Amino acid sequence: MTVYNIVELGDDVLREKARAVPKITPNIIKLLDNMARTMYMAKGVGLAAPQVGISKRVIVVDTGDGLHELINPEIVRSEGQEIDNEACLSIPGLMGEVARATLVEVKSLDRNGKECRLRAKGFFARALQHEIDHLDGVLFIDRAKNISKIKKKED
Structure with a gap:
């Protein structure tokens, strides 16, 4: 398996609307596997294909309950709202308060x-919304209030 380089703010692919996946091919399966490996190596909880320079509607998320792979994800229902801090592997060193559906x-x-439906709440719902935003060229800094630098932990 391959570990991809994560593209950072300023790369045009992060601002593009990603293309739908018309057919699941061996290359899409390989993309899912490599994205998961990349996410885990980067110690992230989610990763969208545009973050590795690939304009396809594919995301992987693991907030602690196992890996979720989503191809052509679409939010079909949302409820509630809460504000919490978010950060992003493509925007290292910054975080901000973002309102998301609960x-x-x-x-x-x-x-x-196979078509799947997934109900998520709390942090898992937040991670899904964050990654799906990436597929539409939307970054957390576009939605954030009070953007600040992440303080480094003292060694």
């Missing part, structure tokens, strides 16, 4: 091309 229902395809 509960979302997402429709997508899995790696076998």
